[in-house]
Amino acid sequence: MSFDPARLRAEFPILARTVHGQSLHYLDNGATAQMPRAVLERIVRHESESRANVLRGVHALAEAATEAFEAARATLARYIGAGNADEVVFTNGTTSAINLVAHGFGNNLAAGDEVVVSALEHHSNIVPWQMLRDRRGVVLKVLPVTAEGRIDMTALERVIGPRCRLVAITHCSNVTGAITDVGRIAAAARAVGAALLLDGAQVVPHGPVDVAALGADFYAFSGHKMYGPNGIGVLWGRRERLAAMAPLLGGGEMIRSVSFAETTYADAPHRFEAGTPPIAQAVGMAAAAEWILAQDREGWAAHERRLTGRILDGLALRDGVRVIGPLGLQGRAPVVSFAVAGAHPHDICEVLDQSHGVALRGGHHCAQPLMELLGVSGTTRASLGPYNDDGDVDALLRGLDHALQLLRR
Amino acid sequence: MTEIYHAALMALAKSAHGHGRLAVRDATATLDNPLCGDRVTIDVAIAGGRVDRVTQEVKGCALCQASASAIGAAAPGQEIEGLRVVAAALRAFLQTRAPLPEAAWSALAAFAPVAERKSRHDCVLLPFDALLRAIDAALARAAGA
Numbered sequence: 001m002s003f004d005p006a007r008l009r010a011e012f013p014i015l016a017r018t019v020h021g022q023s024l025h026y027l028d029n030g031a032t033a034q035m036p037r038a039v040l041e042r043i044v045r046h047e048s049e050s051r052a053n054v055l056r057g058v059h060a061l062a063e064a065a066t067e068a069f070e071a072a073r074a075t076l077a078r079y080i081g082a083g084n085a086d087e088v089v090f091t092n093g094t095t096s097a098i099n100l101v102a103h104g105f106g107n108n109l110a111a112g113d114e115v116v117v118s119a120l121e122h123h124s125n126i127v128p129w130q131m132l133r134d135r136r137g138v139v140l141k142v143l144p145v146t147a148e149g150r151i152d153m154t155a156l157e158r159v160i161g162p163r164c165r166l167v168a169i170t171h172c173s174n175v176t177g178a179i180t181d182v183g184r185i186a187a188a189a190r191a192v193g194a195a196l197l198l199d200g201a202q203v204v205p206h207g208p209v210d211v212a213a214l215g216a217d218f219y220a221f222s223g224h225k226m227y228g229p230n231g232i233g234v235l236w237g238r239r240e241r242l243a244a245m246a247p248l249l250g251g252g253e254m255i256r257s258v259s260f261a262e263t264t265y266a267d268a269p270h271r272f273e274a275g276t277p278p279i280a281q282a283v284g285m286a287a288a289a290e291w292i293l294a295q296d297r298e299g300w301a302a303h304e305r306r307l308t309g310r311i312l313d314g315l316a317l318r319d320g321v322r323v324i325g326p327l328g329l330q331g332r333a334p335v336v337s338f339a340v341a342g343a344h345p346h347d348i349c350e351v352l353d354q355s356h357g358v359a360l361r362g363g364h365h366c367a368q369p370l371m372e373l374l375g376v377s378g379t380t381r382a383s384l385g386p387y388n389d390d391g392d393v394d395a396l397l398r399g400l401d402h403a404l405q406l407l408r409r
Numbered sequence: 410m411t412e413i414y415h416a417a418l419m420a421l422a423k424s425a426h427g428h429g430r431l432a433v434r435d436a437t438a439t440l441d442n443p444l445c446g447d448r449v450t451i452d453v454a455i456a457g458g459r460v461d462r463v464t465q466e467v468k469g470c471a472l473c474q475a476s477a478s479a480i481g482a483a484a485p486g487q488e489i490e491g492l493r494v495v496a497a498a499l500r501a502f503l504q505t506r507a508p509l510p511e512a513a514w515s516a517l518a519a520f521a522p523v524a525e526r527k528s529r530h531d532c533v534l535l536p537f538d539a540l541l542r543a544i545d546a547a548l549a550r551a552a553g554a
């Protein structure tokens with residue numbers, strides 16, 4: 001099957017709508033990607049035909065719902081190369097996945113043990129570790145970034161020391177688009193016996209990954225960024241890692257037996273899934289993974305790369321516009337951040353939305369430490385999906401010229 | 410379409426009235442807008458129920474800059490109670506299009522198109538919130554002294 005962005009675009013009902021009387025140019029996929037009809041229909045079908053609670057009923061609907069839920073788990077396990085579906089824990093998203101590790105893994109740490117993050121991290125991979133630090137006296141260390149917005153590999157040995165118990169880093173920056181060279185970091189973590197957590201929120205939307213090959217111990221990602229629903233995400237953890245973790249939430253569906261004297265917990269993954277989970281969302285997330293797998297992903301990647309190149313070239317031609325992140329196409333996701341001298345990201349986003357129907361993200365992107373480091377208060381970000389086309393890039397660049405004219409006068 | 414950024418608003422933002430810091434001040438307030446990371450710092454010196462001097466520093470969008478600039482231009486010399494009324498009136502102006510107060514603050518009319526954009530109201534209101542916070546801190550300090 002060859003890659004045809006026009007055909008693909010037609011699969012996304014929302015892209016047909018207008019905003020402020022203009023066609024929608026949706027370039028905020030890094031925040032939330034849109035859902036194709038296949039995913040929308042799968043969710044509706046599940047809710048129409050198999051809606052019931054899971055893991056607790058024996059009637060036909062309960063069985064169907066449980067089967068769909070566990071099949072979704074298996075699909076997502078395959079999507080990330082997990083050896084076993086029991087290693088896939090459903091969460092509300094990347095944030096709750098990381099918090100689960102900060103609690104379950106973190107509470108086994110002692111004062112003085114070290115957790116290493118990078119300066120590129122989203123707040124969701126910073127704040128849970130700060131909370132752990134405050135709770136347990138764990139030391140939080142930070143890998144610096146290069147001027148290009150990549151993790152500075154020359155600092156690995158200095159920062160990842162013998163007291164390091166966990167390296168928790170992003171697999172791809174949601175600000176700079178830089179894809180992390182995980183191999184070197186995994187080796188540095190392994191050398192000191194530390195576990196490795198990867199925040200894969202910005203990677204899985206672009207195709208499947210192989211957690212085993214990456215050398216990770218934990219992998220976190222969200223449904224809503226990979227063309228699936230929100231309110232659902234995954235924490236993958238190596239079986240022995242999950243087995244050593246205490247649950248964060250207590251309640252139904254996570255127990256083996258409960259008495260007032262003592263409660264014993266179920267094994268992973270259900271130990272970490274107290275209460276009724278987001279069932280249709282899990283089914284939808286798996287449908288999104290299947291939808292991605294069914295695409296011509298080489299064509300998809302080449303298409304996104306070409307459009308990313310057009311955006312980078314277009315920005316380079318404009319005075320006072322600085323790309324925040326790698327200037328080339330190697331080792332980067334189709335996520336482009338830029339700063340504009342004399343114009344604030346929110347003003348730029350407002351003008352592009354109102355005048356050209358272009359949806360961008362502006363601000364600190366939940367990465368305030370990185371903004372501070374890069375010396376900007378915020379950036380404007382365009383992030384692509386496979387349904388974006390040359391018309392979207394044209395609208396972005398035309399709209400940017402309009403914004404510059406308006407805001408710099 | 411993009412009438413938020415009309416010439417008068419951009420001029421107000423660019424003129425940055427009262428930009429800087431007060432070397433001698435009674436209080437400072439710094440407020441952040443967690444949504445966009447904008448930051449406003451307001452210094453005040455008060456005297457006899459009035460704001461004597463005000464300065465503002467903004468790291469933020471044009472709306473926030475324009476609002477702080479309006480404060481820098483019009484707040485010095487104003488009665489504190491009057492400033493509270495102005496801040497409340499600006500909020501009502503954005504939320505319900507209630508009329509703006511007295512002539513000294515006519516520049517605030519530049520924010521009329523922002524009423525439509527609820528997500529941007531805080532950009533305009535942040536400097537006023539910081540101003541009131543700085544005033545309250547100055548009053549508390551005066552009462553304690």
Ligand SMILES: Cc1ncc(COP(=O)(O)O)c(C=O)c1O
Pocket residue numbers: 030031092093094095096122124125170172173174199201202222233366
């Ligand atoms: C790199 C990265 N990590 C974590 C998150 C948080 O994801 P969620 O809000 O779905 O929990 C995001 C989303 O903004 C992200 O881009």
